[in-house]
Amino acid sequence: MSNGKYKWIGTRVDRPDGADKVTGRARFGADFNLPGQLMGRVLRSPHAHAIIKSIDTSAAEKLPGVKAVMTAKDLPDQPNLIVPTGEMQVNMRDITRNILAREKALFEGHPVAAVAAVTDAIAKQAIDLIKVDYEVLPHVIDVTEAMKPDAPVLHDHLMTEGVKPPPTKASNIAKRMDNAKGDIEAGWKQAEVTIEREYTTQAVHQGYIEPHAALASAAEDGQLQIWSTTQGHFQVRGFCSRLLGVEVSQIRVTPTEIGGGFGGKTVVYLEPIAARLSQKSGKPVKMVMTREEVFRASGPAPGGTVKVKLGAKKDGTIVAAECEIALQAGAFPGSPLGPACWTSFACYDIPNIKVVGFDVVSNRAKVAAYRAPGAPISAWGVESTLDILAQELGMDPIELRLKNAAKKGTKTSYGPTFDTIGFVETLEAIKNSAHYKTKPKPGYARGVAAGFWFNVGADSSAAAHVAEDGTVTVISGNPDIGGSRASLALMAAEELGVDYSKVRPIIADTSSIGFNFVTGGSRVTFATGLAVVNSVRDMIRELKVRAAKTWGVDPEAVIWEDGMAKPAGSNVGEFEPLSLAQLAASAGKTGGPINGHAQLNAQGAGPGFGVHVVDLKVDHDTGCVHIDRYTAAQDVGTAIHPSYVEGQIQGGAVQGIGWALNEEYIYNAKGRLDNAGFLDYRMPVASDLPMIDALVVEVPNPHHPYGVRGVGEVPIVPPLAAVGNAVSRSMNIRMTDLPLSPPRLSAAIDAATPKIAAE
Amino acid sequence: MSKMHITTTINGEPTEFLCDPSQSLLDVLRDNLGLTGSKEGCGSGDCGACSITLDDRLVCSCLVLAPEAEGKKIETVEGLAQGEHLHPLQKKFVEFAALQCGICTPGFLVASKALLAKNPNPTETEVRFGLAGNLCRCTGYDKIIRAVMEVAAEMRGAAR
Numbered sequence: 001m002s003n004g005k006y007k008w009i010g011t012r013v014d015r016p017d018g019a020d021k022v023t024g025r026a027r028f029g030a031d032f033n034l035p036g037q038l039m040g041r042v043l044r045s046p047h048a049h050a051i052i053k054s055i056d057t058s059a060a061e062k063l064p065g066v067k068a069v070m071t072a073k074d075l076p077d078q079p080n081l082i083v084p085t086g087e088m089q090v091n092m093r094d095i096t097r098n099i100l101a102r103e104k105a106l107f108e109g110h111p112v113a114a115v116a117a118v119t120d121a122i123a124k125q126a127i128d129l130i131k132v133d134y135e136v137l138p139h140v141i142d143v144t145e146a147m148k149p150d151a152p153v154l155h156d157h158l159m160t161e162g163v164k165p166p167p168t169k170a171s172n173i174a175k176r177m178d179n180a181k182g183d184i185e186a187g188w189k190q191a192e193v194t195i196e197r198e199y200t201t202q203a204v205h206q207g208y209i210e211p212h213a214a215l216a217s218a219a220e221d222g223q224l225q226i227w228s229t230t231q232g233h234f235q236v237r238g239f240c241s242r243l244l245g246v247e248v249s250q251i252r253v254t255p256t257e258i259g260g261g262f263g264g265k266t267v268v269y270l271e272p273i274a275a276r277l278s279q280k281s282g283k284p285v286k287m288v289m290t291r292e293e294v295f296r297a298s299g300p301a302p303g304g305t306v307k308v309k310l311g312a313k314k315d316g317t318i319v320a321a322e323c324e325i326a327l328q329a330g331a332f333p334g335s336p337l338g339p340a341c342w343t344s345f346a347c348y349d350i351p352n353i354k355v356v357g358f359d360v361v362s363n364r365a366k367v368a369a370y371r372a373p374g375a376p377i378s379a380w381g382v383e384s385t386l387d388i389l390a391q392e393l394g395m396d397p398i399e400l401r402l403k404n405a406a407k408k409g410t411k412t413s414y415g416p417t418f419d420t421i422g423f424v425e426t427l428e429a430i431k432n433s434a435h436y437k438t439k440p441k442p443g444y445a446r447g448v449a450a451g452f453w454f455n456v457g458a459d460s461s462a463a464a465h466v467a468e469d470g471t472v473t474v475i476s477g478n479p480d481i482g483g484s485r486a487s488l489a490l491m492a493a494e495e496l497g498v499d500y501s502k503v504r505p506i507i508a509d510t511s512s513i514g515f516n517f518v519t520g521g522s523r524v525t526f527a528t529g530l531a532v533v534n535s536v537r538d539m540i541r542e543l544k545v546r547a548a549k550t551w552g553v554d555p556e557a558v559i560w561e562d563g564m565a566k567p568a569g570s571n572v573g574e575f576e577p578l579s580l581a582q583l584a585a586s587a588g589k590t591g592g593p594i595n596g597h598a599q600l601n602a603q604g605a606g607p608g609f610g611v612h613v614v615d616l617k618v619d620h621d622t623g624c625v626h627i628d629r630y631t632a633a634q635d636v637g638t639a640i641h642p643s644y645v646e647g648q649i650q651g652g653a654v655q656g657i658g659w660a661l662n663e664e665y666i667y668n669a670k671g672r673l674d675n676a677g678f679l680d681y682r683m684p685v686a687s688d689l690p691m692i693d694a695l696v697v698e699v700p701n702p703h704h705p706y707g708v709r710g711v712g713e714v715p716i717v718p719p720l721a722a723v724g725n726a727v728s729r730s731m732n733i734r735m736t737d738l739p740l741s742p743p744r745l746s747a748a749i750d751a752a753t754p755k756i757a758a759e
Numbered sequence: 760m761s762k763m764h765i766t767t768t769i770n771g772e773p774t775e776f777l778c779d780p781s782q783s784l785l786d787v788l789r790d791n792l793g794l795t796g797s798k799e800g801c802g803s804g805d806c807g808a809c810s811i812t813l814d815d816r817l818v819c820s821c822l823v824l825a826p827e828a829e830g831k832k833i834e835t836v837e838g839l840a841q842g843e844h845l846h847p848l849q850k851k852f853v854e855f856a857a858l859q860c861g862i863c864t865p866g867f868l869v870a871s872k873a874l875l876a877k878n879p880n881p882t883e884t885e886v887r888f889g890l891a892g893n894l895c896r897c898t899g900y901d902k903i904i905r906a907v908m909e910v911a912a913e914m915r916g917a918a919r
Contacts, residue, residue: 018853021861022845024796024836028862031795207896209800209808210862259798259862260896291801482859482897643856647898651859654899678805678894686900687884687891 008493009706012643013500015486017257026257029213029229030288037215038067038116040270040277040287041123043130044297045105045112048139048363048671049152052105052112052132059129060115065122068280069130071113072100075276076245083238090267094332096243098366099272105134106154106331107363108672109296111269116277116285139363139671143304143326146172146362154331154361174333175359177341181413187320187352191311195388199381201720201738202303202664203328206370207655207683210259211294216274217284222246224278226253228271231261231479232518236271237510243272244279254509255479258519262655263369264299266518295676299368300665302328302335306381316395316403321350325378326358330366335359339454340374342414343717344382346452347423347609348404353413363671369520371652372453372713376659376720380738383449383721388734397448397725398431401611422635422699423450423609429633429695430611436631440615444628447726451610451717455710456521457602461514462531464492464539464596470581471502472539474532477516478524480507482651482712483644487525488532490640491706495536497563498580514599522710525640526701527602533705539596546590547578604703608710610634612653612718618730623746625661625727627688632718633695637709646694649715653692656719658684664739767828769794770838778825785809785820787828788835796836796865800894807893810866810873811835817873819892836865839872847910848872857906859897867893871907879915883908 020026057069078092096102101110113130117123138152145151153170160167162176188194215227224246230236233253241248258265270287278285289298304327311320323344327335341357390397405424411417430436430448440446463475474492478484485505493500516528544558547565551558557572558565564577587594615629632653639645662682666674675681700707720738728734733748762777769792778787783802788794788811797820800806804819811820812834813827839846848868851857858864867890874881874889881889886907887900895903 012856014853015856017861018858019845019849021858021864022836022849022852022868023840024794024865026861027795028798030799031789207894208860208862209806209894209896210798210860211800257862258860259800260860262896288799291803291806483856641856643902644859647856647859647902650899650901651897652899655896677803678801679803683894683896684899685891685894686887686904689887689900691883691904692899692901 006494008490008500009638009640010642011490012641013486013490015483016489016505017480017485028210028257028259032215032227032256033286034215034217034284037284037286038118038281039120039123040114040116040274040285041127042111042273043113043127045101045108045110047105047134047136048108049137050105050134051137052101052103053135054133055113056131057113060126063122063126063129065118066115066126067118067283068116068277069113070273070276070280072102074280075100075243075272078242089334091333092242095239098332099243099269107365109293109365110331111297114273114277116281140172141362141364141667141671143328143360143362146360147326147358154363158333158361172361173358174329174361175337177337177357179341179414180354181411182352184320184322184352184354188311190319192314193389193392194309194311195385195392196309197385197388197736199306199384199736200303201377201380203300203364204659204663205295205300205681206262206264208260208262208264211289211291212265212270212298213288214270214274215284215286216271216278218275218278220282222250224251224275226251226271226275227256228253229256229258229265231258231265231481231520233479233510234477234515235266235518236268239268240272240275244275252509252511255507258479258481261481262371263373263520266520267299267368269298291678292676295681296673297365299330299366301370301373302367304328304377306378308381308385310385310389312389312393314393316393316400318348318350318404320352321345322354323378323382324356326360327374327377328364328367329359329361330364331361332366333359333361335367336369336373340378343375343452344378346412347406347450349406349410350404355413371655371716375451375453375717376656379449379451379717380720380724383718384724384736387721387725398427398436401450402427418607420699420702421607421609422697425699426609426611426633426635426697429697430613430631433631433633433695435629435693436613441628444615444617445726445730446613446615447722447724447729448611448613449718449721449725451714453522453608453710453713453717455526455605455608455713456523457527457605458517458523459601460516460528460531461599462528462535463513464535466539466580466584466594468584470579470584471504472496472498474503474505474535475508475513476505476528476532477508477513478519478528481519482648483641484524486644487640488529491529492532492536495533496540497561522608522713523605526605526704526708526710529708530602530704531598531600534598534600535596537596538598539594542594542596543580543583546583546587546594549590550578550586551575604701606637606701606703606709608635608714610714610718612722614722614726616723616726616730618727618745620749623742623749625740627657627690629690631693631695632715633697634711634714635697635699635709636711637701637704638698638707639696640706640708642696645696645711648712649694650692652712652715653719654684654689656716657723660720660723660738660740662739662741763826765826765829767831767833769833770835780826782825783821784823784825784828787825788820794835794837798862798865800862807870808863808866810869810893812869812873817870834869836869839868846872847913851906851910855902855906855909857898857902863893863895867895867903875911875914879911881911
């Protein structure tokens with residue numbers, strides 16, 4: 001890959017944390033302990049919607065071994081203030097209520113109180129002794145139901161944003177969003193073929209295998225240390241500062257190794273509670289969620305409804321496109337509605353577009369980001385409708401997409417005009433793939449779909465230090481969730497011209513490096529990578545100064561090449577090149593330690609596009625889907641570490657397959673989640689799948705020195721519709737509701753099969 | 760309730776511990792003995808992150824009561840490497856990028872070793888079904904399956 005342009009970039013080196021992670025030595029969230037620590041537990045609401053009339057903690061407090069009990073009263077209330085978190089926005093007033101319910105419990109599993117005790121068993125016992133007087137209210141789970149005028153209203157203050165005139169009555173519709181391009185009515189007039197359909201998806205969980213865990217230690221002087229499994233320890237620090245009223249510099253958050261997040265660990269649940277319990281008890285407090293708590297009370301991705309209307313000429317040119325999206329926000333406003341709307345038609349150059357979105361609250365756990373948040377839901381609707389259009393026109397689905405593909409210069413409906421992008425190249429990679437050129441096996445059907453994600457830049461800091469023997473430490477501040485240490489070290493080695501093994505990447509705590517935005521949005525290899533490259537460049541600048549000093553020449557007369565300082569030309573003088581090791585050895589005489597630093601707000605994240613193709617068969621007796629072959633192509637800019645790039649594509653595709661086929665939150669009539677465990681919430685296992693062929697397309701991002709684009713988000717966008725299109729073509733029935741689980745497919749097959757008279 | 764005194768062998772070392780009768784073996788390994796390589800992903804035997812072998816039988820240690828380990832031989836991820844040498848599976852998982860976040864990796868390694876002990880020449884389908892008790896949310900399993908197949912081939916080659 002990368003055509004031999006680079007020495008290290010594009011190689012498949014062993015990751016720096018590999019040995020730790022295959023031996024059990026790596027320490028994840030629940031692996032941290034402190035002497036004298038207490039164990040914390042949360043009491044959660046059994047009701048989907050209820051007024052909390054009173055909480056009596058006296059019996060719990062009296063239980064021997066209980067050292068602290070807390071309710072929302074132990075946290076200051078927060079203002080109505082929106083702050084960014086990960087790929088989503090949160091309101092401080094809401095987040096403190098999400099962490100501990102105040103006036104009302106808004107979903108089953110909503111935290112109501114918490115205890116810290118000398119053992120986990122005592123903490124569990126104490127939880128049962130807390131008496132909560134609830135007044136149970138009517139609840140609403142479904143988005144469509146929640147939008148009806150007579151639906152139970154969750155928040156009396158919630159007036160729909162984005163409508164004119166502003167409403168005077170509270171409702172569950174938190175926000176309406178509009179974006180448009182061209183003249184939609186004129187577009188419909190040009191259309192020779194019009195397709196309109198409505199789709200639904202269910203809430204799905206990110207499904208990280210490691211439950212949330214936090215350990216907090218508060219000192220009597222106000223200092224607070226937290227160890228947390230998080231995608232953003234700087235966000236943990238920021239939230240805890242606001243939620244607890246502690247100055248930011250008093251809080252030090254160390255990220256543990258993180259056992260998956262996919263967006264779900266960009267918010268805080270346990271950290272402020274553990275911290276407050278630690279303050280109250282004067283002891284370290286450790287808290288770990290059970291899997292059931294993870295399902296019930298940590299953010300799933302929303303379900304929702306998507307209405308799509310496409311108008312095209314008979315040659316396949318799309319002239320008008322309309323989409324209406326309603327997403328579950330959970331108990332508090334803030335679904336990934338913006339990205340869902342903006343990504344909906346981003347793959348295509350369509351002159352007339354209208355997109356409307358609604359952010360809707362209901363009695364569910366507050367949603368959190370999940371890999372390309374929002375995008376898979378709108379893509380499910382849009383890419384399914386495109387498939388219907390392709391069938392209607394008798395066109396190959398790749399050709400239809402190629403005909404309408406966005407290119408450099410295409411203006412999106414949400415504003416920006418694309419710079420260099422690789423959607424056409426990605427479509428062609430699939431078109432020319434061995435998979436696409438081979439017919440599906442007899443009995444199997446093929447589905448195709450595309451997907452888009454913006455990718456993200458934002459704030460990063462990095463430092464590079466030369467050790468006395470000339471080896472290098474590169475320090476950054478983003479938890480390594482899937483091999484980013486390796487990609488950062490590769491870029492540093494490339495920039496510096498030294499062996500990869502000479503570069504040691506370190507992830508620093510909040511007090512040991514400048515601010516870094518979360519690991520998410522597919523930004524780390526791009527933005528933190530840029531910070532690392534810049535910190536190495538800063539270090540090289542200093543190395544050149546030291547060489548110049550050694551030679552008695554101007555720093556401008558020194559160049560850095562192949563890990564050595566060299567004279568810029570023969571006119572500078574005859575000097576033997578100075579290696580990093582030599583410059584390090586003489587550093588004491590030339591000005592002391594040699595370090596580099598960088599801080600930036602990275603702009604120019606290159607958008608990514610993916611195209612997936614799947615061959616599958618539906619068992620007409622059981623409704624089970626068998627996937628025979630799956631190929632995913634994606635424009636990744638430059639594959640810094642191809643194995644981890646492929647891994648992102650493969651993992652994202654499989655999460656999307658799970659979303660398409662089996663995963664869903666199932667609520668009962670009482671508004672309680674019926675499948676809060678891995679047995680009943682069915683994620684894909686190895687035997688469900690074939691190999692996932694990842695086709696890495698490289699169209700470098702012009703806004704990064706090594707052409708990096710984010711990789712992680714895009715691959716979850718196409719699979720829902722790719723699988724759905726194949727299932728629909730296989731059954732000859734258009735499926736519009738996810739998941740395409742055996743009961744749903746069986747019912748659809750039965751409904752379409754003429755009843756055989758009983759003999 | 761008084762504690763129970765249990766005598767076992769863990770990764771070749773004779774080991775005694777005291778536990779509550781209701782404590783899971785996973786909790787004892789992690790909390791009492793400091794062997795935190797085995798992970799708790801679900802506590803219900805569905806994810807396999809706590810996979811260990813008990814007298815060479817692959818089990819979810821979250822579903823085993825600690826007193827059941829009496830007189831038995833336990834192998835955990837911490838026992839895979841020998842001195843400074845990684846087990847071939849450990850080496851191949853790193854080489855093939857068969858882990859991303861790494862939380863499921865200890866369970867996959869223990870389960871893969873148990874699988875290859877039973878079936879040194881598995882087909883891809885046999886590996887997929889053999890590891891179907893272990894959840895990985897990051898990799899899509901592709902590189903894990905390839906790593907295990909490759910190690911199986913190497914170990915067969917070495918055994919010839």
